[in-house]
Amino acid sequence: MEILKPAVAGTLESSDCMVTVEPGQGKVNLDLDSSVMRQFGPQIKKVIAETLARLDVTDVNIRVVDKGALDCTIKARVEAAVYRSNDIRKDIPWGGAIK
Amino acid sequence: MINAVGREIPDEILRMTGKEPFQGNSYKEGVPFRRYAPIIRPVMDNTHNKMVKDIHEALVKCKAHNGMTVSFHHHFREGDLVVCMVMEEIHKMGLKNITLAATSLGKAHDALVPMIEDGTITSIQASGVRGKIGEAISHGKLKNLAIMRSHGGRVRSLVTGETKVDIAFIGAPTADEYGNLRGVGGKSNCGVLSYSHVDGDCAEYVVAITDTLVPFPNFPAHISMTKVDCVCVVDAIGIPEKIATGAAKPTTDQRKLMMAEYCTQVVVNTPYFKDGFSYQTGVGGASIASTISLTKIMEERGIKMGFGVGGMTKPMCDLLDRGLCRVLLDTQAFDLDAVTNILNPKHHRITAGSYANPFNKGAFVNKLDYVILASLEVDVHFNCNVVVGSDGIITGAQGGHPDTAQGAKCTIVICPLLQGRIPAICSEVTTVTTPGESVDIVVTDYGVAVNPNRPDLLKALEEADCVPLKTIEQLRDEAYAITGVPNPVEFGDRIVGIIEARDGTIMDVVREIKD
Amino acid sequence: MNPAENPNKKRLRRSMMFLNAQKPGLIKDPYVYGPDSIMLDLEDAVAVKEKDAARFSLYHALQEIDYRGVERVVRINGLDSDLWEEDILCSVAGGCDSIRIPKTETGEDVKKVEAVVEEAEKRFGREPGSVLIMAALESAKGVLNALEICTASPRLFGIALSGGDYTKDLQTSITGTGVELMGARQHMIIAARAAGVQCFDTVWTNLNDMEGFRKDVETIKMMGFDGKSIINPRQIPIVHDIYTPSQKEIIFAEKVVREIDEKSAQGIGVFTVDGKMIDIAFYDGAKRTLMLARAAGKYKGDL
Numbered sequence: 001m002e003i004l005k006p007a008v009a010g011t012l013e014s015s016d017c018m019v020t021v022e023p024g025q026g027k028v029n030l031d032l033d034s035s036v037m038r039q040f041g042p043q044i045k046k047v048i049a050e051t052l053a054r055l056d057v058t059d060v061n062i063r064v065v066d067k068g069a070l071d072c073t074i075k076a077r078v079e080a081a082v083y084r085s086n087d088i089r090k091d092i093p094w095g096g097a098i099k
Numbered sequence: 100m101i102n103a104v105g106r107e108i109p110d111e112i113l114r115m116t117g118k119e120p121f122q123g124n125s126y127k128e129g130v131p132f133r134r135y136a137p138i139i140r141p142v143m144d145n146t147h148n149k150m151v152k153d154i155h156e157a158l159v160k161c162k163a164h165n166g167m168t169v170s171f172h173h174h175f176r177e178g179d180l181v182v183c184m185v186m187e188e189i190h191k192m193g194l195k196n197i198t199l200a201a202t203s204l205g206k207a208h209d210a211l212v213p214m215i216e217d218g219t220i221t222s223i224q225a226s227g228v229r230g231k232i233g234e235a236i237s238h239g240k241l242k243n244l245a246i247m248r249s250h251g252g253r254v255r256s257l258v259t260g261e262t263k264v265d266i267a268f269i270g271a272p273t274a275d276e277y278g279n280l281r282g283v284g285g286k287s288n289c290g291v292l293s294y295s296h297v298d299g300d301c302a303e304y305v306v307a308i309t310d311t312l313v314p315f316p317n318f319p320a321h322i323s324m325t326k327v328d329c330v331c332v333v334d335a336i337g338i339p340e341k342i343a344t345g346a347a348k349p350t351t352d353q354r355k356l357m358m359a360e361y362c363t364q365v366v367v368n369t370p371y372f373k374d375g376f377s378y379q380t381g382v383g384g385a386s387i388a389s390t391i392s393l394t395k396i397m398e399e400r401g402i403k404m405g406f407g408v409g410g411m412t413k414p415m416c417d418l419l420d421r422g423l424c425r426v427l428l429d430t431q432a433f434d435l436d437a438v439t440n441i442l443n444p445k446h447h448r449i450t451a452g453s454y455a456n457p458f459n460k461g462a463f464v465n466k467l468d469y470v471i472l473a474s475l476e477v478d479v480h481f482n483c484n485v486v487v488g489s490d491g492i493i494t495g496a497q498g499g500h501p502d503t504a505q506g507a508k509c510t511i512v513i514c515p516l517l518q519g520r521i522p523a524i525c526s527e528v529t530t531v532t533t534p535g536e537s538v539d540i541v542v543t544d545y546g547v548a549v550n551p552n553r554p555d556l557l558k559a560l561e562e563a564d565c566v567p568l569k570t571i572e573q574l575r576d577e578a579y580a581i582t583g584v585p586n587p588v589e590f591g592d593r594i595v596g597i598i599e600a601r602d603g604t605i606m607d608v609v610r611e612i613k614d
Numbered sequence: 615m616n617p618a619e620n621p622n623k624k625r626l627r628r629s630m631m632f633l634n635a636q637k638p639g640l641i642k643d644p645y646v647y648g649p650d651s652i653m654l655d656l657e658d659a660v661a662v663k664e665k666d667a668a669r670f671s672l673y674h675a676l677q678e679i680d681y682r683g684v685e686r687v688v689r690i691n692g693l694d695s696d697l698w699e700e701d702i703l704c705s706v707a708g709g710c711d712s713i714r715i716p717k718t719e720t721g722e723d724v725k726k727v728e729a730v731v732e733e734a735e736k737r738f739g740r741e742p743g744s745v746l747i748m749a750a751l752e753s754a755k756g757v758l759n760a761l762e763i764c765t766a767s768p769r770l771f772g773i774a775l776s777g778g779d780y781t782k783d784l785q786t787s788i789t790g791t792g793v794e795l796m797g798a799r800q801h802m803i804i805a806a807r808a809a810g811v812q813c814f815d816t817v818w819t820n821l822n823d824m825e826g827f828r829k830d831v832e833t834i835k836m837m838g839f840d841g842k843s844i845i846n847p848r849q850i851p852i853v854h855d856i857y858t859p860s861q862k863e864i865i866f867a868e869k870v871v872r873e874i875d876e877k878s879a880q881g882i883g884v885f886t887v888d889g890k891m892i893d894i895a896f897y898d899g900a901k902r903t904l905m906l907a908r909a910a911g912k913y914k915g916d917l
Binding site: 041 | 583588589
Binding site for chain 1: 673703708
């Protein structure tokens, strides 16, 4: 998917994360700030990268501010932000690109 | 060298401190020592004046010098003004290499960080350090080792002479001109002065700092004029609303209520719950809720508490007022109810030494049946960490944790399984502060684990069928299944602090955090 | 699977707890509180502009969080919205156990949902008939059509009263006395029993009045309700306590089940237990008592 416009999903509440996507400069550029960076930083980066790959997003500036979200929440917020950047709110490929 | 809780204590640290590695709770049992006593300068002159006009004069009179050790208490908690006030004066005088030996340091002392950076303060000894000072130490800004020791361990370090305090500053809610000090009254009422008694006994010079001078004699004195060199009056020693807040409202968080209920069930279904039992608890939401639900069962079964000890809160005072507890032995007032309840003649002040010092002829903690504690982390060996956050930053205090855990017949640690994404029940705690041999039962929102070295307690709880029993490994596995296995925090090589066991041996080291 | 024979239709549902599907902190481990069912809400709790984000959150929670046997119901948006079909697709794909239809007014509403559920089961490879439906009645019309709604689909396991909207429709409000709910409650429980499905009461929202809540639950238990919708985990132990049979009831139920098993094998139809006349009509009630006792940890037997 292409990132058509800036979009945000999620909150800064505990156990949540806020994901902002913007059109990139030809690659995935991740800016991660996490309250559990020391313990889970690599795992969070991996989940974000895998989620973007499933959505076929290859060109994005993505900023994630994490407040101790579980992997399932990180995936959900990344997906919500990417689909919002395309104004898509229906006919989501549940069980396909979303899994 | 690997110590008794499996922690590597580098030889260099053992050499530098002259300490031994921790070798188990009973290692120093019965080992004799001679008590340290300070030099006393007799006062017979009946015109002798102890009043000084400011802290500067007190420092001069008490021969303040480079490399000295100064001590403070933490009865004013988050509202303390004394430590910063004195340290600022020391800083102004240009003194360096000061050892700050406080009973505890917290957010009220964030302003000291620049003095750590510029070499005014080069050593810190405290129960623990919250706030910015903790961060500074973890980032390697303190020149020498920080020593974190329990309340009982601190008394031991003073009475053995391991820590020699040059000047003790005792913030006193009321004082008279001759140095009789009380923890009650005045503008900064904190109820008790328990932690300062040993400073009065062991420091070379003792300076009383008060904002409320009262007529002589300020009696009965909690700390006697016979131990005090100078009395200094200042505008304010504390911020009252931060010293003791109103009693915490009973929690409505069902998770805490569940843990409280498990804790209460553990207490009432283990063999020490009988008339005359003894009990200590903390200020956390679950601890307070547990005391409230315990009260109901005590009433139903006609069981009264023999004594309650330690830091006091409203629910403990209520027990006393309702005749459900014979005496309260108070070392610290956590809320305003506790501060005012101390007027009850059965609510007694005790010193930190009689409370928890392992090196006397028997402290109150040894007579405890139950203690309810909290912890940042508990590992599968039942070791607890109450000082270093899971991110590797110093953020808490030992307080009486290791003292009461060792002393009590049944030590219960309440700890939610997860703190956000951080599993609180883990394979190895970041830093060991209380050894697993002291910890009997861990209560979480996911179930209750009993230390395998207490089959008697496990049997009692199995028979009562009152709580969901799990092994500590099961709890850890459940936590990891939810969060994923956390990476161990990466530390630098430099050791910035040590966790001292009650007996003065080294329980663990704290390393500099890697950024 | 024939949905009518889905064993989950008759499962124990004393406490059904609403949770905002959009709040990670709420949905990550509500099972620790021990509710029988959770109702992950895509409807009222979720702001209009967060409906899309809530679905992603819901989908991954259903897929990845082990809810440890707690029933996972999803409350979808109303059939008057353009959201409910996507809600069902997301929920069924995620693996939910049941769909709660809000503002149900007719049997036709249930059939509309049933069709989309059936389609979704096929599309996402779920076992046909595995996803159940419950209907919330939130208007005078819905309440009056209770029997029609209860019998509209073999997937429908029960109906729930939604008191807030219902009392507005009646031109009154929730008073705390229960007077305004009396007719709906009575009508719904009768309709549900006539159709052989379960019946659940509305939420109690005043968390400062736990005594009132207790009385409310006692009332609906006496009326025959299977359970209550709840909004806070603090309400769970109270509901479960009220739905826990006494020791005396458990012992009696055990005797009844044993005696009926034995006597019917011998061809005896009517007999006495502890001086009470008993026949086969007591069987289901006694079984249910033992099920409630087992759920509360008060019965460890094998009946």
